[in-house]
Amino acid sequence: MITIRRSRPDEGDRNIEIWRSAVDATHDFLTPADRLAIDDMVCGFLPQAPLWVAVDENDRPLAFMLIDGGHMEALFVDPAHRGTGIGAALVRHGLALHPKMTTDVNAQNDQAVRFYERMGFRQTGRSPVDGKGRPYPLIHLEHLN
Template identity: 75%
Template sequence: MFTIRRAQAGEGDRIVEIWRAAVDATHDFLSTEDRAAIDAEVCAFLPHAPVWLAVDGKNRPLAFMLLDSGHMEALFVDPAVHGRGIGAALVRHALALHPGLTTDVNEQNGQAVGFYERLGFRPTGRSPCDGQGRPYPLIHLAHPG
């Protein structure tokens, strides 16, 4: 069982821990250098970002989502709890707040592409690089709302 709530002060380290574990489990396409650079960027930003959390019965964060208006900037689930519906629940929460939600997904992350497609997202475009200009193509997705 889990609930969804806003992150609280002092949870930044756990959020970064979730990010690192999820990226290590799903982003094997990243070069070692890019992985290190992205890690530094995430550590500087993520602990202070206004994220939504899925937490277990002991209030321990299991996954997080970052929303910017109607765009989901990030969704990461601890690999130890993959496949339990936690990511889908966070997306449903975001859709309740923002029907017509958009997001971007790394093209090389086939598991994530399939996840979003199963939830009803459809491609709206493609970029040859990620948001920082690195050579990791993005698929732009939108939910019909």
Template identity: 75%
Template sequence: MFTIRTSRPDDGERAVEIWRRAVDATHDFLSQQDRIAIEEMVRSFLPQATLWLAADANDYPLAFMLIDNGHMEALFVDPACRGTGIGAALVRHGLSLHPRMTTDVNEQNGQAVGFYEKMGFRHMGRSPVDGQGMPYPLIHLEYMGQGFGRRPISF
């Protein structure tokens, strides 16, 4: 069982830890040098960002989502909690706030691409580089109201 809540200042380090663990488990396409540089950037902003957190019964964060103006900038789940529905619940929560939510996903992260497609997101375009101009292509997605993302929100 978990709840979804907004982040607090004391959640910052745990959010970075979730990010690190999730990236290490799913982003094997990153070069080690790029992985280190990205973590430095993440550490500079993530602890202060307003996030949606999925927390366990002891209020310990297990996953987070960052939405900016209807665009999901980030969704990261601690690898120990993958497959439990936490990521889908966060996305459904985001969709309750932004019914036409958009997001970008690394093309090389096939598991994430499949997850978003199952949630009802559809390809709207592609960029050959990521937001920092690095050679990690992005697929641009928009929620189109199909898939299991239309299930009622329940936590």
């Protein structure tokens, strides 16, 4: 059984572990230098970020989501638990809080693009680079109820 709750400060290392394993499983388009630079940035803010976490029956985080002002900044699922509905449960939780939630997805991450489309998100625009100006195009999405 999965429960969704707010993250706790003592879960920072686990959430970074989820992030790293999820990125390594899905973001093969990143250059090694960019992967390291992003890792440094994530390690600097993720442990203190106000995350929603999906936890197992032992209260161990398996996935997390970060929403800021109705925009989903991050959704990452431990690869060992992908395809089990955890990501969808987190997105549904976010949509209950923000029915017109928006998010951005790397255009090179086909699996994520398809996931968000199945969840009812539609493309509202594109950017040729990511938020830091790196050459990773983004697709801007909004949930349309």
